[in-house]
Amino acid sequence: xxxxxxxxxxxxxxxxxxxKRPMSPHLQVYKPIPSMSLSILNRITGAAxxxxxxxxxxxxxxxxKGPKSFKKVQxxxxxxxxxxxxxxxxxxxxxxxxxxxxxLVWDSTAKRLEKEEINQDSKIDMISISALTLxxxxxxxxxxxxxxxx
Amino acid sequence: MTTPLDHPTILRxxxxxxxxxxxxxxxxxxxxxxxxxxxxxxxxxxxxxxQMLRLGDADHKDVVQWxxxxxxxxxxLSLMILTFHxxxxxxxxxxxxxxxGKNKTILDLIIKGGTFFLGLLSxxxxxxxxxxxxxx
Numbered sequence: 001x002x003x004x005x006x007x008x009x010x011x012x013x014x015x016x017x018x019x020k021r022p023m024s025p026h027l028q029v030y031k032p033i034p035s036m037s038l039s040i041l042n043r044i045t046g047a048a049x050x051x052x053x054x055x056x057x058x059x060x061x062x063x064x065k066g067p068k069s070f071k072k073v074q075x076x077x078x079x080x081x082x083x084x085x086x087x088x089x090x091x092x093x094x095x096x097x098x099x100x101x102x103x104l105v106w107d108s109t110a111k112r113l114e115k116e117e118i119n120q121d122s123k124i125d126m127i128s129i130s131a132l133t134l135x136x137x138x139x140x141x142x143x144x145x146x147x148x149x150x
Numbered sequence: 151m152t153t154p155l156d157h158p159t160i161l162r163x164x165x166x167x168x169x170x171x172x173x174x175x176x177x178x179x180x181x182x183x184x185x186x187x188x189x190x191x192x193x194x195x196x197x198x199x200x201q202m203l204r205l206g207d208a209d210h211k212d213v214v215q216w217x218x219x220x221x222x223x224x225x226x227l228s229l230m231i232l233t234f235h236x237x238x239x240x241x242x243x244x245x246x247x248x249x250x251g252k253n254k255t256i257l258d259l260i261i262k263g264g265t266f267f268l269g270l271l272s273x274x275x276x277x278x279x280x281x282x283x284x285x286x
Binding site: 043056063064090093104140 | 226237272
């Protein structure tokens, strides 16, 4: 027994034998609602952004090293898989950004914490996250197409 | 009915009792620092995204020139330092939730080392670009 909480997990089956009860909570038994999904995603995107910021460091370090290595990094970030990663990076950033601001508002005002309000605001957040991400990439793709025409 | 205030058993304030309790021993500071670094990184990252849009696929010379402007250097440094501080604390919250004992200690050391290394690398890179840019 490695975890003292396991002492409380003793249960009985219908024939009376001992059984180890499962640990709560079981995420899969809850119906996903916006606030819950966004809360989980806030943590996942936080971890994902750690890897994303490693790209930022690579970009900075290559620029410090010289034009040659800078071009190499630019080739990777400019490639199709690189652009996909950057898209994920930006979407993760906007989710963490919007939900972070939501947390700061909750912490500083202690308002909008009723169940209905939380779910309403979660929907607003989802819309603003999508709008910001798609808006950013419309500008990026628009700029690229504009350059190709020239 | 007696009020609990009539017979105080411990002459300590609630704040004094709370301090040094809990897993991290400095939970309030951790919580506050997480929020403060978030307040700092939020506008800085939006600034960074706008700058990246402006730079587009600029070549090395333009990027060095951009990062060499004093205001940009300072903003870049602030962004990276705050980001990696925030990252270290955020990842530590995750390890506190899902690991315990020796595993947690090891994971936290890896996180501290990793964020310290990446943060220092970015700071040195920014300073090098600003003060002694590479030409070839």
